Amino acid sequence: MLDWFLTYQSLFAFIGINGLLALSVYCTLSCGQLSLANAGFMAIGAYAAALLTLRAHAAFPLALLVATVVPAIVAVPLGLPVLRLRGVFLAIATIGFGEVVRLAFVNWDYTNGALGLVAIPQKTSLWMVWIALALALYVLGRLRGSRIGYALEAIRQDEPASRAIGIASTHYKVAMFAFGAALAGLAGALEAHFTFMVAPSGYGFGRVVDMLVYAVVGGDAIFYGPVLGAAFLTALPEALRGAGQAVGLAPGPLRLFVNGAILLAVILFLPNGLVSLPEAIRRWRMRRMPRAPLG
Amino acid sequence: MGQQAINGIFLGSIYALFAVGYTLVFGVLDILNLAHQAVFMLCAFTALAFVSGLRLHIALALPLAAIVGGLLGILLERLAFRPLRGRADSNISGLISSLAAATIFESFALQMWGPDVSRFPFGTFPDKPIHLGAATVSALQLTIVAIAIALMALLTGLLSVTPLGRQIRAVAESPRAARILGVDVDRVIAWSFFISSALGGAAGVLFGLAFNSVSPDIGRSIELKGLAVIILGGMGSVAGAVVAGFVLGIIEVFTVAQIGSSYRDAVSFGVLFLILLVRPRGLLGHSATREA
Numbered sequence: 161m162l163d164w165f166l167t168y169q170s171l172f173a174f175i176g177i178n179g180l181l182a183l184s185v186y187c188t189l190s191c192g193q194l195s196l197a198n199a200g201f202m203a204i205g206a207y208a209a210a211l212l213t214l215r216a217h218a219a220f221p222l223a224l225l226v227a228t229v230v231p232a233i234v235a236v237p238l239g240l241p242v243l244r245l246r247g248v249f250l251a252i253a254t255i256g257f258g259e260v261v262r263l264a265f266v267n268w269d270y271t272n273g274a275l276g277l278v279a280i281p282q283k284t285s286l287w288m289v290w291i292a293l294a295l296a297l298y299v300l301g302r303l304r305g306s307r308i309g310y311a312l313e314a315i316r317q318d319e320p321a322s323r324a325i326g327i328a329s330t331h332y333k334v335a336m337f338a339f340g341a342a343l344a345g346l347a348g349a350l351e352a353h354f355t356f357m358v359a360p361s362g363y364g365f366g367r368v369v370d371m372l373v374y375a376v377v378g379g380d381a382i383f384y385g386p387v388l389g390a391a392f393l394t395a396l397p398e399a400l401r402g403a404g405q406a407v408g409l410a411p412g413p414l415r416l417f418v419n420g421a422i423l424l425a426v427i428l429f430l431p432n433g434l435v436s437l438p439e440a441i442r443r444w445r446m447r448r449m450p451r452a453p454l455g
Numbered sequence: 456m457g458q459q460a461i462n463g464i465f466l467g468s469i470y471a472l473f474a475v476g477y478t479l480v481f482g483v484l485d486i487l488n489l490a491h492q493a494v495f496m497l498c499a500f501t502a503l504a505f506v507s508g509l510r511l512h513i514a515l516a517l518p519l520a521a522i523v524g525g526l527l528g529i530l531l532e533r534l535a536f537r538p539l540r541g542r543a544d545s546n547i548s549g550l551i552s553s554l555a556a557a558t559i560f561e562s563f564a565l566q567m568w569g570p571d572v573s574r575f576p577f578g579t580f581p582d583k584p585i586h587l588g589a590a591t592v593s594a595l596q597l598t599i600v601a602i603a604i605a606l607m608a609l610l611t612g613l614l615s616v617t618p619l620g621r622q623i624r625a626v627a628e629s630p631r632a633a634r635i636l637g638v639d640v641d642r643v644i645a646w647s648f649f650i651s652s653a654l655g656g657a658a659g660v661l662f663g664l665a666f667n668s669v670s671p672d673i674g675r676s677i678e679l680k681g682l683a684v685i686i687l688g689g690m691g692s693v694a695g696a697v698v699a700g701f702v703l704g705i706i707e708v709f710t711v712a713q714i715g716s717s718y719r720d721a722v723s724f725g726v727l728f729l730i731l732l733v734r735p736r737g738l739l740g741h742s743a744t745r746e747a
Contacts, residue, residue: 194547194550241732242731242732245731245735247546247547248481248486248487248546248547248550248690249686249690249731249735251487251550252487252682252727252731253728253731253732255679255682256679256682256683256724256727256728256731257724257728259679259720259721259724260721260724260725260728263717263718263720263724264721266717267717267718267721364675365675365678365679366675369554372551372554373554376551410565410566412570413562413563413565413566414562414566415562416558416559416561416562416565417558417559417562417563417566419558420555420556420558420559420561420562421555421559423551423552423554423555423558424534424535424552424555424556424559427539427548427551427552427555428538428539428552431542431548
């Protein structure tokens, strides 16, 4: 048991980090906004924390705090104008932001440009990741059924209608945008101090797509769905490693293919994600059951 | 100065051709097809396979690859878009399903051709420089610009005078009204995807020829450029995408010349960002109606 745990320790850490990232995307999805800025926020958090521990020799908790707070502070002035955009326009604007952040780090000599920072002290341990994840889940779980939770749900369903009944939708949207940014920044800092390095290439468009995929595959209608999706998709390559060798496919393409196929299947057949799988199976069974004879 | 302008027009013609397909589908379906870049990439590989594998002439390989691209577009529509039609959040779920399709296409390219850069065989296109005053332009560049402009002119003609073009515009205006007037909406959408993806595929082949490098990730950067172009031009506006494609190409080339190559991409995203905040309808777009 302990052996097994030690073998897969890094896998568990990555599940926790990816869970946090999935939740950061869920924050804006929970009020119906598709924002793809989170890789940018993650980069800001990761670089801020790494610079603090590496160059200023700051204490790790302080670095984590800064990595959480700074992206949220950046998110507010960004979110105020950007969240006026809807649907794909918001998605495109936030993709643009993410790329600008990445390119800024590529061009910043102080952080070694495209090479990034290396030899970051390894300070993240597994329990920190999981406590951070538990805290995020707790906060998001408490929102459900609260006044704020209902307001978010109303904005998600129909924003103009929610404004008509007196919900300050902009405030809620910006708050969730900033909260998502904070989670992404924290996850970035934890990851940087687990893998010893940060580089701009790790925070590109592909990274935010991964986060979105976790959230959608797990199910973005409820707060624990994205974490489930992250756990499933992070653990999957481990399971696929043997299968790929058996059929003679390289691991890279196979992993991509399976990710794409799962995402497609989920969006087509399980729009509420893996979380809704038991429910979907039950309904399917009900339909197949022979009807009781009349009379 | 003249040289920079020529390089800008050359780069811009490829951006424009790519973005025209993007914007066509958005105009018709209100869906951002993020698999467009994967079709772009697969067509570049297809043309490469035709040229180096089957020893076809590039003049034949280009249209064939574009047709393959069009068929991929139809496949894409069947697989990732049609099942979602009528769903309340179809513009977001469509975006996600197109991402899924792009991932599948990319895995296919990785498996078939590997992650490294592939090149067209030497002499695929006779490359001789032509002098225009102080500036130099290669025959290849000139041909690429000419083909791109011809294809875009063809599309404009198709949209404005043919029955299919009228039907596409009708569906873009209102699918429901078009259906009532007897337009076969599903067929029109399938055709839009065919045309869009064929143009995107042609852009991929031209891109591959222009830089003589084809790899599974060439779609990634042009995808984001394409987004900047359609936002700048106005979502759904074909003419806007053409103008914006050239504008972006020229801006980029001058940025590289004046400020340095590392800021090239930052400028295009800066432009994108600014347009979205200041004038979300773009240069030639129509003002958006309220989405309920």
